[in-house]
Amino acid sequence: MKVAFLGTGLMGQPMAQRLLAAKIQLIAYNRTPEKLSPLQAAGAEIVEKPHQAIREADYVILMLTNTGAIYNVLLSDQSSPALAGRTIIQMGTISPTESQEIRDAVVAVGGEYIEAPVLGSIPEAEAGKLIVMVGAQREQYQRHLKLLQHFGSEPVFVGSVGTAAALKLALNQLIASLTAAFALSLSFAQHQGVDVDLFMQILRKSALYAPTFDKKLQRMLDSNYTNPNFPIKHLMKDTDLFIDEAKSVGLNVSSIEGVQQVIEMAIKMSFAHDDYSSIFSVINTNE
Numbered sequence: 001m002k003v004a005f006l007g008t009g010l011m012g013q014p015m016a017q018r019l020l021a022a023k024i025q026l027i028a029y030n031r032t033p034e035k036l037s038p039l040q041a042a043g044a045e046i047v048e049k050p051h052q053a054i055r056e057a058d059y060v061i062l063m064l065t066n067t068g069a070i071y072n073v074l075l076s077d078q079s080s081p082a083l084a085g086r087t088i089i090q091m092g093t094i095s096p097t098e099s100q101e102i103r104d105a106v107v108a109v110g111g112e113y114i115e116a117p118v119l120g121s122i123p124e125a126e127a128g129k130l131i132v133m134v135g136a137q138r139e140q141y142q143r144h145l146k147l148l149q150h151f152g153s154e155p156v157f158v159g160s161v162g163t164a165a166a167l168k169l170a171l172n173q174l175i176a177s178l179t180a181a182f183a184l185s186l187s188f189a190q191h192q193g194v195d196v197d198l199f200m201q202i203l204r205k206s207a208l209y210a211p212t213f214d215k216k217l218q219r220m221l222d223s224n225y226t227n228p229n230f231p232i233k234h235l236m237k238d239t240d241l242f243i244d245e246a247k248s249v250g251l252n253v254s255s256i257e258g259v260q261q262v263i264e265m266a267i268k269m270s271f272a273h274d275d276y277s278s279i280f281s282v283i284n285t286n287e
């Protein structure tokens with residue numbers, strides 16, 4: 001079995017390393033070639049163009065930013081003809097509608113397509129402990145399960161293509177909303193002279209607590225958003241995708257639209273490449 005890995009950014013890099021560690025033959029492509037050096041050192045074959053990787057592989061794994069990147073890399077005039085007979089596993093965060101469109105394009109040229117977006121970040125990718133959510137036919141899920149288990153031991157079958165993408169967006173809506181809600185309560189407590197330790201002690205004991213609060217607390221208190229695992233520019237993408245999809249099924253999205261404005265302001269304040277806990281610096285204007 002030979003795997004083409006397309007997109008070796010923050011997440012793609014450790015995920016590709018997992019495959020190499022399992023002695024899987026890997027051929028890797030990344031738009032910025034410098035990022036491929038660690039994979040080459042670990043034994044991956046490196047190519048300059050995506051179609052060169054696709055042509056040689058049985059599986060093509062995508063860990064790219066968004067649909068635009070997927071069209072560039074996978075569905076260009078050069079890459080498309082190479083997809084026949086290959087299995088494409090799309091693991092980035094895109095919308096259900098986008099995922100179904102890409103499936104149709106892949107199937108039209110004789111390829112197979114499944115979606116497998118992930119929950120978890122760089123540490124989980126390094127440890128093979130991502131939560132992998134699979135949108136496919138059940139038979140496809142079973143056939144490709146072994147490969148997916150390199151990224152997380154228990155990939156979950158969600159349903160047909162689009163359902164796993166939808167589940168991933170539902171979870172990322174929570175990332176945005178919970179972070180904004182926590183940042184606001186923390187700021188409010190601080191400004192009202194409430195001791196932060198006491199606020200956290202009570203919150204931790206309550207049903208309102210979510211572990212992400214403690215994960216982001218120190219960054220917020222220190223206004224330190226450097227070296228992100230998940231930059232806020234990606235959370236903006238996911239929030240925009242969520243709102244579009246939720247509106248299309250008639251949901252009231254006013255709460256997440258408020259959060260969207262906060263995220264847009266963080267981008268304007270040049271936090272795009274920083275951790276999404278920079279939401280705190282937008283909310284806590286007197287910092």
Ligand SMILES: NC(=O)c1ccc[n+]([C@@H]2O[C@H](COP(=O)([O-])OP(=O)(O)OC[C@H]3O[C@@H](n4cnc5c(N)ncnc54)[C@H](OP(=O)(O)O)[C@@H]3O)[C@@H](O)[C@H]2O)c1
Pocket residue numbers: 006007008009010011012030031032035063064065066068069072073091092093094118119120121122229230231234
């Ligand atoms: N980071 C996380 O914690 C996390 C967790 C779960 C899911 N995700 C999702 O997984 C995906 C990848 O995330 P990441 O954190 O690894 O992002 P990243 O570090 O920004 O990597 C993005 C990858 O896409 C490539 N790319 C972007 N635009 C392109 C284009 N127009 N043509 C060709 N290649 C292009 C980048 O190439 P260059 O290196 O040349 O820029 C890079 O390989 C995203 O959909 C993200 O939302 C991220």
